[in-house]
Amino acid sequence: MKPSKNPKNRTIQQLIALVVIGIFAVVTWFNNEQKASKESESKPAITKSSEPNNTTAQPTTKVDVPSQLGNYDTNMARDNLGQNKNASVDYYMLALSWSPSFCENQRNKNNGEIPQHLAFQCNQAAQLGWVIHGLWPQSATARDASDHPRFCQGDLPKLPESLIKQYMPESPGASLLQGQWEKHGACAFNSAEDYFAKQKQLFRSLNLPGQELSRKELFAWMKKFNPQLKDAYLGASKNELYICYDKSWNVMDCPR
Template structure:
């Protein structure tokens, strides 16, 4: 076999492996280490240790729209893996957030548990790498652990593992849909969500879970 055909064959095998990989699993995308942001420490903004977690919210964001936004802001160098790699990232997981029902229904953004253990040190890159196909950014993953995960989970592995397990329960909509269309698609294509009220904003959508991680309708906002 010539070098050319060996290269073509390897690409075919790689594509087939990715196509058969579980959604968001470590082998469902190609991780080019040269594109990863190695400066992924996050600054603490505000801390809320008084609020209690009443339910969890798994939030999805649209990668192409996010990359367009970062390019307009001139910040594309910090998200090269998500926005410049050969991967076709569509709707990806923004994070799993512990939510206060009172804060959620009132729209009080600062009323949720946040940075419960303060400004934490950056996690080792090897801890983040298995979840980069789910949430394609080292800074994103580090931030989600510090801001949200540390409030309810004893370790980053438990937090990211739970997030991945929840995300893999559902099919994800095409990337060209807006959040309103994506919510409708999620209900039509995931039987467990058929009669469930989903979270929706101008740019994202999400699925709510009770503290046993069973799907629930998100609280109605006032």
């Protein structure tokens, strides 16, 4: 059909074209809005207060393990609590430490200085959040720390550096790893490697907050973001968090 030469008709045609273009633009906008709305509804809303803030089951920054670890052997004779090889192993307690507060306390106790055996952990405290203190076999009848199993195999030889380095920085110190193995791990595990691997596995199974919280806030956070802890009674002391497991590695209530 030829375009109309009548000016009035041309004006009508132009108006119709504008209306069609306008309708098309409105329909396109409406469809895009609906699509965006559906995408928004399909994603859970995450607020700053409810988001697991930088979960630190492993350090977020790469930490270099020193090439030389120095003398990290543990001397049982110098331990204040000594040996208790006859105590029963009834459950386990995973002890986690908030590294920034721990290191601050160490500086306060040592006139601003850090003891040499803590240098690896505390010289990098800003990069480390929650770390493993230890995994402790515990006795249900214990009344104080000395009643729990300790040094069950006596004073053990120093572990190879190659083994120690595998489990840093989750357990940030050679003397820490050696000491925890001799004091605690040897009471329930056949080898240091089995012991270190188990505590690392438990540690990595947890979501952990990336900031310091009050005890009440910490317990609430842990229960919210770790469903397996929802009904468990947790423990805490100073800058530490305690989670307890039965002998089948199910979460259980820590002693009150």
